[in-house]
Amino acid sequence: MEFDLIELIRRRTAQSRDDVRLGIGDDAAVLAPPPGQELAVAIDTMVEGVHYPPGTAPADIGWKALAVNLSDLAAMGASPAWALLALTLPRPDPEFIEGFAEGFAQLAQPYRLALIGGDTTRGPMTISVAVHGFVSPGKALLRSGARVGDAVLVTGTLGDAAAGLQLLQRGGRIDENDARQVFLLERLNRPTPRLSTGMALRERATSCIDVSDGLLADLGHICVASGVAAEIDAVLLPLSPALHDVFDDTAARDFALSGGDDYELCFTVPAARVAEVQADLARLGCGATRIGRIVEGSGVRVRDVDGQWLETAGQGWDHFAA
Ligand code: ADP
Ligand code: MG
Numbered sequence: 001m002e003f004d005l006i007e008l009i010r011r012r013t014a015q016s017r018d019d020v021r022l023g024i025g026d027d028a029a030v031l032a033p034p035p036g037q038e039l040a041v042a043i044d045t046m047v048e049g050v051h052y053p054p055g056t057a058p059a060d061i062g063w064k065a066l067a068v069n070l071s072d073l074a075a076m077g078a079s080p081a082w083a084l085l086a087l088t089l090p091r092p093d094p095e096f097i098e099g100f101a102e103g104f105a106q107l108a109q110p111y112r113l114a115l116i117g118g119d120t121t122r123g124p125m126t127i128s129v130a131v132h133g134f135v136s137p138g139k140a141l142l143r144s145g146a147r148v149g150d151a152v153l154v155t156g157t158l159g160d161a162a163a164g165l166q167l168l169q170r171g172g173r174i175d176e177n178d179a180r181q182v183f184l185l186e187r188l189n190r191p192t193p194r195l196s197t198g199m200a201l202r203e204r205a206t207s208c209i210d211v212s213d214g215l216l217a218d219l220g221h222i223c224v225a226s227g228v229a230a231e232i233d234a235v236l237l238p239l240s241p242a243l244h245d246v247f248d249d250t251a252a253r254d255f256a257l258s259g260g261d262d263y264e265l266c267f268t269v270p271a272a273r274v275a276e277v278q279a280d281l282a283r284l285g286c287g288a289t290r291i292g293r294i295v296e297g298s299g300v301r302v303r304d305v306d307g308q309w310l311e312t313a314g315q316g317w318d319h320f321a322a
Pocket of ligand 2: 118119120
C-alpha cells in the first residue's frame with residue numbers, strides 16, 4: 001500500500017543491529033543469525049473487538065501487538081531480535097500509524113528489537129506480528145517437561161487484565177481518577193512480557209508457558225504436553241491490591257484462574273529448587289509465587305480457600321467461543 005505509511009513505520013521504529021544485513025525496503029530482509037544459536041519464532045494476530053476492545057488507543061495497540069509475541073519468546077526462554085509486521089487497515093491512516101508505531105517502538109527499543117519488514121494491505125483492521133529470538137541449542141523452555149513432584153509457579157499477579165476488561169465492558173470507560181482502575185486497564189493494554197524471567201529460567205524450569213488464555217487453560221496445556229496433572233491452591237494465587245480492592249473475593253479468584261491476557265509466565269521447577277529460583281527472579285524485579293504442584297493424572301484441580309475442590313469446567317478463553 002502507501003509507501004508513505006511504510007516509511008513512517010520504518011522511521012518510527014528504526015533500530016540498527018549488526019545482524020540485520022538488510023531491513024525494510026527490499027523484497028525481503030536479509031539476516032545473519034548468530035552462529036550456533038537456535039531460532040525461536042512466533043506469530044500472533046490481533047483483531048479489533050476480539051483481542052482488544054474498540055476504542056483502544058493506537059499506541060496501546062502497537063505495544064500489545066508486540067507484547068503478546070514477546071511473551072511467547074519469553075515463555076521459550078529466548079532472547080528477542082527481529083520482528084515482522086503485517087498490517088491490514090480499512091483506510092490509510094497516518095494518525096493511527098503514528099500512534100501504533102510509537103507504542104510498538106516503546107516496547108521494542110529497550111530490547112533492541114528490530115522491525116525488519118512486513119506487509120501493508122487494505123481490509124478489516126487486523127494486525128499480525130511475528131517475532132524471532134535466539135536460544136542456545138536444546139535450551140528452549142518447553143511445555144512438556146513438568147514432572148510429578150515439581151512445584152508450579154507464576155510470575156507477577158493474575159487476573160488484572162480480565163478485570164480491566166470487565167471494568168470497560170461494564171461502564172464503557174474507566175474512572176481516570178481511580179488509580180486502581182487505571183492500573184487494571186494498564187495491565188490489559190500494556191502487558192509486560194517477562195523476557196528476563198524467561199531467560200533466567202533456562203536450565204532451571206522443567207516447563208514453561210505464558211498465561212494468555214487464563215491460568216487454568218494454559219497450565220492445562222503444560223499438563224497435557226507433560227502427561228501429568230496439577231493441583232492449585234486458590235489461596236496462593238497472587239492478586240494485585242487493585243484487583244483485591246475493586247472486586248469481591250470470588251470475582252478476583254475467577255479472574256485469576258480463568259481471565260485471559262495476563263502474559264505472566266507459569267512454570268514448573270523441581271520442589272528442591274523453588275527457593276533458589278524465587279530468590280533469583282525476585283532480583284530481576286517481578287518475582288514468582290508458588291501456587292501448586294504437579295501430581296499424577298490429568299487436568300488441573302483447584303482447592304478453594306475453604307479447602308474444598310472447585311468445579312472448574314469453564315477453563316479459560318476459547319478462541320472460537322461466540
Ligand atoms: P513487496 O510488494 O515486494 O512485498 P511491499 O511494498 O509490500 O513490497 O513492501 C516494501 C518493503 O516494506 C518491504 O521491505 C516490506 O518488508 C516493508 N513493509 C511493508 N509493510 C510493512 C509494515 N507494515 N511494517 C514493516 N515493514 C513493512
Ligand atoms: Mg509485500
